[in-house]
Amino acid sequence: MCADTPEYKDTLSLPKTDFPMRAGLPKREPQWLDRWEKIGVYDRLREKEGRKPFTLHDGPPYANGHLHIGHALNKTIKDMIVRSHQMMGFDSRYVPGWDCHGLPIEWKIEEQYRKKGKNKDAVDVVEFRQECRAFADKWVDIQREEFKRIGITGNWADPYLTMNYHAEAVIAEEFMKFLMNGTLYQGSKPVMWSPVEKTALAEAEVEYHDKESFTIWVKFKVAKPADHKLAGAQVVIWTTTPWTIPSNKAVVYGADIAYGLYEVTGTPEECWAKVGDKYLLADNLAADVFKRARLEEDQWTRVADVSASDLEGIGLTHPLKGAEGSNGEWDDIRDFRAADFVTDTEGTGFVHCAPSHGMEEFELYRDLGMLEQVITYNVMDDGSFRADLPFFGGKYILSRKGGEGDANKAVIDKLVEVGGLLARGKIKHSYPHSWRSKAPIIYRNTPQWFASVDRTVGDGQDQMGTSIRERALRSIDELVKWTPQTGRNRLYSMIEARPDWVLSRQRAWGVPLTCFTKKGALPTDADFLLRNEEVNARIVAAFDADGADVWYTEGFKVKVLEGIVDPADYEQVYDVLDVWFDSGSTHAFVLRDREDGTADGIADVYMEGTDQHRGWFHSSLLQACGTKGRAPYRNVVTHGFTLDEKGMKMSKSLGNTIVPEEVIKQYGADILRLWVAQTDYTADQRIGPEILKGVADGYRRLRNTMRYMLGALGNFTEADRVDPSEMPELERWVLHRLAELDVKVRDGYQAFDFQGVYSAIFNFATVDLSAFYFDIRKDALYCDGNTLRRRSARTVMDILFERLTTWLAPILVFTMEEVWLERFPDEGSSIHLVDMPETPEAWLDADLAAKWAKVRAARRVVTAALEVERTNKVIGSSLEAAPEVFVADADLAALLTSVEFEDICITSAISVTEGAGPEGAFTLPEVDGVAVVFSKAEGNKCQRSWKILPEVGTDADFPDVTLRDADALRELRAAGLF
The missing domain is CATH 3.90.740.10 (Valyl/Leucyl/Isoleucyl-tRNA synthetase, editing domain)
Incomplete structure (x- = not known):
């Protein structure tokens, strides 16, 4: 479009930016992570006052190994929820957490013992528990760094751990609420039993394999x-x-x-x-x-x-x-x-x-x-x-x-x-197999501790029902929104048919069932269980001070019972709680007890994989219905499982696993995040080398759009800004599209529909902007002087920049930070400290949109006709053409005449004629009533803008350019720039 003539080259306002086309994400992303930590982005967001709190409560991953692709998917979806709501004006809090108790960790320590020929039963239980704690602590640190590398925001300095002393105290306190409200009982019935692990299992701890x-x-x-x-x-x-x-x-x-x-x-x-x-x-x-x-x-x-x-x-x-x-x-x-x-x-x-x-x-x-x-x-x-x-x-x-x-x-x-x-x-x-040891299980009758789901809960909270089951079913239907809705049906049917909850495990690493039974009494006797608030308070205080290990120390029973009842009359229970009770209780010590929790102890969102309908969603619902009387969440969002490119389940034996760390090393975390945003996470998703290549290709196209805007906005100041009411129609059409898109983006983020959000933004950026608006306005941006058209285009670019960067920031956290800092490199600046700007509803203009839909349809016929000539090597550039457009509809002909149709079609000239096109004219079947007859442009070629017009040669000062370009050159000369 523009000349290489040295005399005019420097007079063009070509895009200027240091923003690289090659992203280099694997090397550069850690620099932004360090920067965010240095400037304290998460803490600074918490300082913003007057914002409505929004809390996603983190379902705790298990602290016993490196992250897999499911972790990456899960945490990225959560991160996009948190970031998008923050940028829409909420105080969006995220406290990451970890499940630390339970058999997987205990099993690892036992494996270490077996290798050393060491007998677990010969080791003091407190010493054994401390080894389990150290093991979990190590993996918490490892996983924390791996999550941060994916760009996950949150209170990483102060996460919640189920093995923290206060957490253990609250878990015990929540268990004792079941003790006091009459739903806890000891029964003997067949339970799923793992002979290998020597403990009862819950349904959520079982998976099914062929045997x-x-x-x-x-x-x-x-x-x-x-x-x-x-x-x-x-x-x-x-x-x-x-x-x-x-x-x-x-x-x-x-x-x-x-x-x-x-x-x-x-x-x-x-x-x-x-x-x-x-x-x-x-x-x-x-x-x-x-x-x-x-x-x-x-x-x-x-x-x-x-x-x-x-x-x-x-x-x-x-x-x-x-x-x-x-x-x-x-x-x-x-x-x-x-x-x-x-x-x-x-x-x-x-x-x-x-x-x-x-x-x-x-x-x-x-x-x-x-x-x-x-x-x-x-x-x-x-x-x-x-x-x-x-x-x-x-x-x-x-x-x-x-x-x-x-x-x-x-x-x-x-x-x-x-x-x-x-x-x-x-x-x-x-x-059925244990999902931890992978060994088959049996059904075995054994005395266990249960929480009844059908007994009346003696807590006086009967708004949602008198039993845990009634409360849970009513919560599902009346208090919770489900994404997707099928999640409601799945959990409802599970709760409707489930048996009583087996709370006890015959293991060592966990929170003990903090209760005492009367010697000689039967489980059916009224005084079988010691129910005493003062005893409970002593236990909670001891756990809060020194952790649950104190339950296993000599003399603890006497310490908490003495002066209230005779310790000799009671037996201490040493089973540990089902770890699902631990994680099901997190709402109490995270949402209720922390300053960054919620006022009512209820989360705005729980988000996990579909397996958690029988896991965390399920146990949290039962636990909270037993202690709070209702579900601890308002929204439940569910994602499916990640499969390979052929739809096969990933396994090391098949060699088809995708490891997040390897993807990040090759492409960068933003490509992994973009894969998440592009997929329908509510169903099973696929990932593999070819899919990732496609994601990276789409990323490059979007990056190019952002790079172009940065170049076009060089040296833009408020003095360049034009009020929308003064802008040409094309710019006002872009603003209309932005206003439409703003609604779609916000609604999409609020509905957790990231695929819909990204698809809308990507299509807008590549189709409406790169392939249409930017293409048309290149000439004005490069060659115009200080015209209203050029200033309007740059104003629109500025408006686009603000919205695209903030709209995309929850998804492409690193790239949008890079884009933002390229333009606003101030110390302490970050895209993640910025809200999505409000987009005036007044920008919406349905009549204008309808008009430009017709203009674009007619343009498609012209550009398709010119592509035929380019393919046939009749022309090299569309500026060599001056086609005649025949329009059957008089109104459409008038409409095309009212706009700068030659600029819109990127031709040197164009004529619009009302009426049917001659035989042989080019048409497109999908655009009725528009025909094009090709003609070459007449006149001389402008040595600055490459347009071919008869006017080239008529300006006395600059005879080798168009009149428009001559005006621009005089303007530059007057300013001493040429």
């Missing part, structure tokens, strides 16, 4: 009454847990299932069935069972219908009854009754019941008042059978490393020996 299990079909003989028409027949059950057979106490059937009596009429050589055997089976499953038993279709027959009434009153014998050496262990008659959880979709239509190892069976016999008759204690905390159990004592369900133990095989072999097996096999199925 190959033994599967067996076992025979229970009908023995009672002896004269029953089915006496001697055998009920067949199917199970994938052979190890539960020694704990069998009953078999149940479905009252509405069609059963039959089947007789074996022939057998192959290898078969555990005998000719004449009669089996009771569900009709829908009989053929499959006989197939498993290796019987052909002609080797069995159905001999009778069996109704539900035929099954009533029957008693069964255990297959191990009377086995030599059984010592009468299995001689009792097994109960046989109907149950509504039995189906005929798989198995045999009968279900074997070991109520100590199955929740449905447990609940059935609990409701019948028969638990004392059916509960067994055959399985120890390490997953071995009790030593005195005949045949199986000391056998392990799982190996010490979590693999298959020797118990299943021992049970199967014994059943074969006594003739109790009809068939056996293996099955691959989804099975």
Whole structure:
């Protein structure tokens, strides 16, 4: 567009900036981090007065390893929420935190002990806990630096840690509220138990993986009454847990299932069935069972219908009854009754019941008042059978490393020996595993401490309901906004169906269950638990001063009970709290107790991954509903999981993991942040080398836009500023678009829709600005003198600069700081200390926007026509053209004539003719009624602006330029600049 003629080169107002096109983010970003810390950006923001508080409460990551891509996604979304609300006028606070207690850390210390041949049980518990604390402390420091490197803002100098003394005191205090309000109780029921870790687990601590299990079909003989028409027949059950057979106490059937009596009429050589055997089976499953038993279709027959009434009153014998050496262990008659959880979709239509190892069976016999008759204690905390159990004592369900133990095989072999097996096999199925040790778990009846979700909470807060479940469900529906809305449905269904909360863990590293039980009392007795506010206050004070370790010090029970009750009358509980209770209590010691918390102890936002519907969202809701009476959050925002480019789950074994540190080393943290902003985080996202290349490419385009603005704004002063009312239409159209975009950006940030925000800004910057407005106004910016047009364009550039930098700052924290400091390099200056400027609603002009939509549509036809000529090498530059535009619509023709259409199309000249275009004229199907006939521009080429016009050569002073350029040159000469 502009000449290289030395005489005129220096007269052009070309963009001038030191802002580099190559970002060099990996090297430069740490410099901005140091600068922010030096000038205290986060603290300075807190000093701004009169702003409404906005608090995102941080779900604590676990302090035990380097960050993965999920951490980066999670923390970046949080950071964008915090920063955007700050820049929209809030006092947006962010206190980062860490989960520090629990099995993962304890497991690491135990691993260290095992390598050294050291026995954990021989180590003083306080010493062991201090090693766990030191381990967590080390990883907190490491992760803090890794989070800061991603550009996460927050109170890093004073984060919250669940192992801080005050935090431990508050967690204990919150637990004791359950003690005092009547929801805490000790019960014995089947819980998910990790034999490897020797502790109970909650649903949130369990993940499901495929596992190959033994599967067996076992025979229970009908023995009672002896004269029953089915006496001697055998009920067949199917199970994938052979190890539960020694704990069998009953078999149940479905009252509405069609059963039959089947007789074996022939057998192959290898078969555990005998000719004449009669089996009771569900009709829908009989053929499959006989197939498993290796019987052909002609080797069995159905001999009778069996109704539900035929099954009533029957008693069964255990297959191990009377086995030599059984010592009468299995001689009792097994109960046989109907149950509504039995189906005929798989198995045999009968279900074997070991109520100590199955929740449905447990609940059935609990409701019948028969638990004392059916509960067994055959399985120890390490997953071995009790030593005195005949045949199986000391056998392990799982190996010490979590693999298959020797118990299943021992049970199967014994059943074969006594003739109790009809068939056996293996099955691959989804099975619960501990998400920490990755080992399979079992269901095991054991005394545990529970928080009831259905008892009336005795705290007098019944606005949301009387039970924890009622309060939680009403909070979900009435008090919380969900992003996406599906999060509401997921958590609601979980709360609706969940059992009581298992609070106790049989471990050492955590906050203990700070309660005492009366010696000799039963859990059902009114005085079983010591409930005393003074005792509770003493415990809290001791924890606040010295941490939860004091619970394990000698004489602590006497210290807190003496003078209130006789310490000798009470037992001290040494189980530790489920770590989800720890993190669920954080609202109390972070939101409620800190100066940078919230007035009502409720967060504006909780934001985590979708797995936290059964984790932190869930436990925080239950915990707060038990102590505050309502949810501790107003908004819950959920993100999905991060997959590789092919949509596969990341794993080290597949070699498809993306490590944040490596991305930052290659591209810089802003590229990682931009990937987050570009993705729909509410669903699962993908990341990989090709995706990151695409993100980096888009970043370069945006960076180029910012660089161009910086160059065009060189030496801009308030004296250059033009009031919008005096600006040309094109500038006023840009302001209209800005006003539209301002609404979209603010609404998007408030709705946590970063993909929508970034997409709108990026499209505006690349399509409306770079490819349209900037392209058009280059000529005026470079070649005009001090014209209204040029000053208006620069004023708009200044307005654009303010908005684009602040709008993008929550996403591209480093780049926008670089852009800002390039223009405002003052010491102490930072884009992150600036609010998004208010954009006047008066800039909105729907009529003007409609007009310029038509102008742009017509322009597309012209530029497309010129591109054909450029491709055909008829022209090299659009300034060599002077096309004729035919417009069928008279109003549109008048509209195009009213604007500087040649400048808009970047041609030297253009003519607009009302009417249809001649045959062969260029058209675009999507723009009706506009046709273009190409013509070359006539006249001489301006040696300054490269326009080709007849007027070139008519100015006496400067005959080789246009009249516009001649005026600009005279202006420069008068100022002594040329």
